[in-house]
Amino acid sequence: MDQKYEALFTPWKVGNVEIKNRIVLCPMGGTSLFGWMELTGCKFDKEAAKFFLERAKNNVGLIIPGIAPLRDTIFGMWLWQNEKMFKELKVFMDEIHKTGAKLFVQLTAGMGRSWAITDHVAPLHKNKVLRAITKPIIDTSYQLASPSELPARWDPEITCPEMTVEQIHEIIEAFAKTAKLCKDAGVDGVEVHAVHEGYLLDQFTLKYTNKRTDEYGGSFENRYRFPVEVVQAIKKTCGDDFPVSLRYSVESKVKDFRVGAVPGEKYTEIGRDMAESEKAAKYLQDAGYDMLNADNGTYDSWYWAHPPMYMPQNCNLEDVSHIKQFVDIPVVCAGRMEPDVGAEAVAAGKIDGVGIARQFLADPQWITKLIEERLEDIRPCICCHAGCFNFASSKGHANNQSLGDTMGLARCALNPETMQSKKYNIKPAKKVKNIAVIGGGIGGMETAIVCAKRGHKVTLYEKSDKLGGVFIAAAAPSFKEKDRDLIAWYIREIAKYPIEVKLGTEISDVSKLGADEVVVATGSSPIRIPVKGAERGIEAIDFLLGKKEVGENVTIVGGGLTGCEIAYELYLQGKKPTIVEMKEDIIDAAGVCLANSSYLRDFFNANKVPVLLETKLSEITEDSVVVTDKNGKSSKIAADSVILSTGYRPAPLTAKGVHLVGDAKKVGNLRTVIWQAWDVAMKL
Secondary structure: OOHHHHHHHOOEEEOOEEEOOOEEEOOOOOOOOOOOOOOOOOOOOHHHHHHHHHHHOOOOOEEOOOOEEOEOOOOOOEHHHOHHHHHHHHHHHHHHHHOOOEEEEEEEOOOHHHOOOOOOOHHHHHOHHHHHHHOOOOOHHHHHOEOOOEEOOOOOOOEEOEOOHHHHHHHHHHHHHHHHHHHHOOOOEEEEEEEOEOOHHHHHHOOOOOOOOOOOOOOHHHHOHHHHHHHHHHHHHHOOOOOEEEEEEOOOOEEEOOEEOOOOOOOOOOOOOHHHHHHHHHHHHHHOOOEEEEEOOEHHHOOOOOOOOOOOOOOOHHHHHHHHOOOOOOEEEEOOOOHHHHHHHHHOOOOOEEEEOOHHHHOOOHHHHHHOOOHHHOOOOOOOOOOOOOOOOEOOEOOOOOHHHHHHOOOOOOOOOOOOOOOOOOOOOOOOOEEEEEOOEHHHHHHHHHHHHOOOEEEEEEOOOOOEOOHHHHOOOOOOHHHHHHHHHHHHHHHOOOEEEEEOOOOOOHHHHOOOEEEEOOOEEEOOOOOEOHHHOEEHHHHHOOOOOOOOEEEEEOOOHHHHHHHHHHHHOOOEEEEEOOOOOOOOOOOOOHHHHHHHHHHHHHOOOOEEOOEEEEEEOOOEEEEEEOOOOEEEEEOOEEEEOOOEEEOOOOOOOOEEOHHHOOOOOHHHHHHHHHHHHOOO
């Protein structure tokens, strides 16, 4: 192992529990051992158990599964009432301990105004009759109950009801009862969810979300009373020697409801600022918490707790290491943490543990590979959130994620086997075939690798002189370093298998290939918009590939994800972008996580990047564009260059007698491309 990582592999203690190394697998929604959104009530999740056991066998020190609701979302059963599940948990803990790993169960008080109410559920809550009818199945008023009447994060048209004192006391009692069952099942500790990320307990602590006038609101002590009484109840029931961690946000990074502060921005904090955090961390420690599992942000500034690729690496380390100076208990830092930076921070005493989450979805063996100095074999997480947390929201949509995704979560766009091992797994082919894969983009490479793993003989054809396809352009912006790492990883993976790669080979007639099966992954082509002067426009892909240069003032036509990322990159380059979008919001599409889209919205707002919504392009002239707003009013915008990012359509070589993969079948994202590659390759 490289010496610079040695600090990561030193033991430490949380309370009286010794942990073998400093790497903490942080909690992720959808990885609860007690299931998530189960229609038949909470049950021990064997898929999650398998997920954690594999990572425990690959050298993780401390595992913290995703939130376990104290009260089931469906039908409302209390977790402590399900004794059978804790018997199964005990058997699982015996297996975990054989690996040398430790495990804390994270218990949640709830989400309050941050409950990610979906487009399917929002109408049920807004209609009093439907809300009453569905209450026995899903009690939306209970799920949304908050410290005070507040606008819901995901749908501001919904006013969340104020939680009663009786409900607060029920939750405190449930924490204690459930923690005791966890302890009896051999769990090493519990984590309280959370004075963190704007969840329910956090909402009680923050001035902008707590307007109560009783003993749970007003003064600092009253606002923090709920999480204090929770840990006191757990300690009273389980004993002082049973570790209790707290998921904690150092700063809220919030300017207003639904508006966060981006890195480097000057703003007035309406949530928890550093001065209060210094006091709160010590106060919570003295109440009985044994560890702070920390980062930053709330759902109003979600990109701090769920950093997309636009956020700096190790984005929370400075704030978390600062707060460690005010406590004596261990402090863990999460948020795009890089192992070398984390090791350096541990060695310097700035933090005690390095919290990492989504990298465990992309590659369950990444710690083992790091130990064995095989860093090039680690499949990188690209911070896309497309599989693990693609809760999407835009104007007019609460959360338009599909029901299947809402009930899933914690899957991985790059690694379909994650939390889906029954559906996606490598099985040897019953009959070895000659497989031709046309197109060397991500879809083609993934198909070729899966087919080769199954034992097929594979030939991969790519008309250009390099592998990567359109993803080369997608990975071009300066903030897409992990995307570029992913392309390099794929090229190395291809070389590990007996896959014949033919570059510079364009296929026009698949019948001449002599293959048993042909997979076409030739991607898509840009949609050309019929406006006057369109020939003056630069296609997005040509700009990204560096084929066309742009001037100072650049108009981007199309405010989807690609157009917005181009505008972001142009701003970083010091240019002056303007976005023109026909819809009523930018990035108005399912599959793009709110953590990603809200960063771009907040960034453009904070940096005064013009975004013209419900506006269409009418003409491109030599030095301007003419646009028309929703009222039919036309105006001219000065533009040295115009970039067209108006969508794509499938461009398959042929659709007859072949298998289509990725954008060649239907334009989507990296997740749809990779998962579809498996869908096809597993059946060949």
